[in-house]
Amino acid sequence: MSNAPSPTPDHAGIDDHGGSPFPIVGILGGGQLGRMMAAAALPLGVQVRFYQDDDTGPSSAAAHVITAPWDDVEALRRFLDGCDVVTLDNEWVDLRTIVELLPEGVHLWPSSNTMALVSDKGRQKDHARALGLPVGSYRVCEDLDAALRAGQELGYPLVAKRPRHSYDGYGNRTVRDEADLRAAHAGLAGEDGRLLLEAFVDFVRELAVVVARRPGGEDVVYPVAATVQRDHRCDAVEVPAPVSAAVIEGAAELARRAAAAYDCVGAVGVELFELHDGTLLLNEIAPRPHNSGHYTIDACITSQFENHLRAVLDLPLGSPALVRPAAVMVNVLGHREGSSSAASLARALSVPTASIHLYGKHHVRPGRKMGHVTAIADTLDDARAIARKAADRLRL
Numbered sequence: 326m327s328n329a330p331s332p333t334p335d336h337a338g339i340d341d342h343g344g345s346p347f348p349i350v351g352i353l354g355g356g357q358l359g360r361m362m363a364a365a366a367l368p369l370g371v372q373v374r375f376y377q378d379d380d381t382g383p384s385s386a387a388a389h390v391i392t393a394p395w396d397d398v399e400a401l402r403r404f405l406d407g408c409d410v411v412t413l414d415n416e417w418v419d420l421r422t423i424v425e426l427l428p429e430g431v432h433l434w435p436s437s438n439t440m441a442l443v444s445d446k447g448r449q450k451d452h453a454r455a456l457g458l459p460v461g462s463y464r465v466c467e468d469l470d471a472a473l474r475a476g477q478e479l480g481y482p483l484v485a486k487r488p489r490h491s492y493d494g495y496g497n498r499t500v501r502d503e504a505d506l507r508a509a510h511a512g513l514a515g516e517d518g519r520l521l522l523e524a525f526v527d528f529v530r531e532l533a534v535v536v537a538r539r540p541g542g543e544d545v546v547y548p549v550a551a552t553v554q555r556d557h558r559c560d561a562v563e564v565p566a567p568v569s570a571a572v573i574e575g576a577a578e579l580a581r582r583a584a585a586a587y588d589c590v591g592a593v594g595v596e597l598f599e600l601h602d603g604t605l606l607l608n609e610i611a612p613r614p615h616n617s618g619h620y621t622i623d624a625c626i627t628s629q630f631e632n633h634l635r636a637v638l639d640l641p642l643g644s645p646a647l648v649r650p651a652a653v654m655v656n657v658l659g660h661r662e663g664s665s666s667a668a669s670l671a672r673a674l675s676v677p678t679a680s681i682h683l684y685g686k687h688h689v690r691p692g693r694k695m696g697h698v699t700a701i702a703d704t705l706d707d708a709r710a711i712a713r714k715a716a717d718r719l720r721l
Contacts, residue, residue: 354414355382533617534580624652679715
């Protein structure tokens with residue numbers, strides 16, 4: 326159970342629509358994805374409110390926030406009262422109490438059924454394989470002995486992942502031999518001893534596709550992006566991916582199939598591997614706006630965040646087309662431990678054609694996502710140079 330404080334008096338009784346004809350979207354979680362959803366809601370007149378269990382997150386400065394434990398029934402009732410729809414900032418929110426309290430006619434998107442399939446990476450892989458989606462070899466290991474057997478069967482190197490609560494550099498590591506595997510199991514396996522092992526994939530590049538999908542299945546597919554990874558963490562995203570037309574078509578179709586397979590509603594991030602022969606494998610799916618789609622704020626007619634809101638409200642989806650031929654997004658990561666600083670912001674802003682997005686996090690640590698920089702241009706080389714120049718100047 327969280328030690329988060331009870332709702333503060335300022336937020337203890339969030340009003341309903343207050344006479345406004347525009348809908349209210351409740352967001353579970355207060356991270357940077359919720360913050361960017363809120364920014365996308367403003368031009369549409371859509372109101373947002375947050376429920377979080379930690380009052381230090383990027384969305385804490387929003388006007389309507391309840392900070393309370395996930396199992397605080399009364400606080401959740403206040404949060405849900407007046408919401409037209411509820412969505413998620415991340416896939417690890419404890420939904421059990423929330424689902425029980427949802428008022429009649431108020432939908433949770435993505436649904437609890439979708440979340441049950443994707444929040445555990447082992448179950449996510451099993452579901453994909455059962456539906457015939459192409460995935461690499463893997464094993465869901467119930468204990469260390471099973472993991473050691475899987476290591477012999479799959480061969481080294483491997484990628485070890487915590488089945489739950491692992492993401493973009495956290496909760497996963499490369500395993501090169503049995504000693505590494507023993508250490509990975511000790512460090513990554515949950516209290517139940519489970520560990521996901523994936524055979525190493527010899528790929529050309531990693532691709533990512535964002536799909537926005539309405540409850541009835543209508544969808545739009547964003548341009549296929551190439552992601553640049555460092556230490557299992559996304560460093561940059563380049564759009565369009567420098568791949569053949571056949572790979573573009575195949576990646577878009579596989580992403581669309583994956584979003585439908587898990588019955589996703591909203592924005593969905595689909596990560597893929599492109600193999601040397603042009604074959605594509607599904608890596609992971611995240612049923613929410615995705616880091617690989619942050620470039621869409623500046624580079625597309627309709628951002629992934631706006632289309633996420635449109636989708637969960639079952640409104641017509643906007644165009645995902647690029648406004649310039651090329652875009653590059655570079656993540657801004659922490660390099661130290663301590664309080665964040667804005668001292669470098671002016672230097673970064675002196676790159677006039679770069680768009681800088683900082684998440685307002687008060688504490689920095691190595692590898693923590695503190696923001697991102699996007700540049701759009703006529704070529705990938707130009708966009709890359711601009712984005713890197715600005716990002717390299719940021720030391721938060």
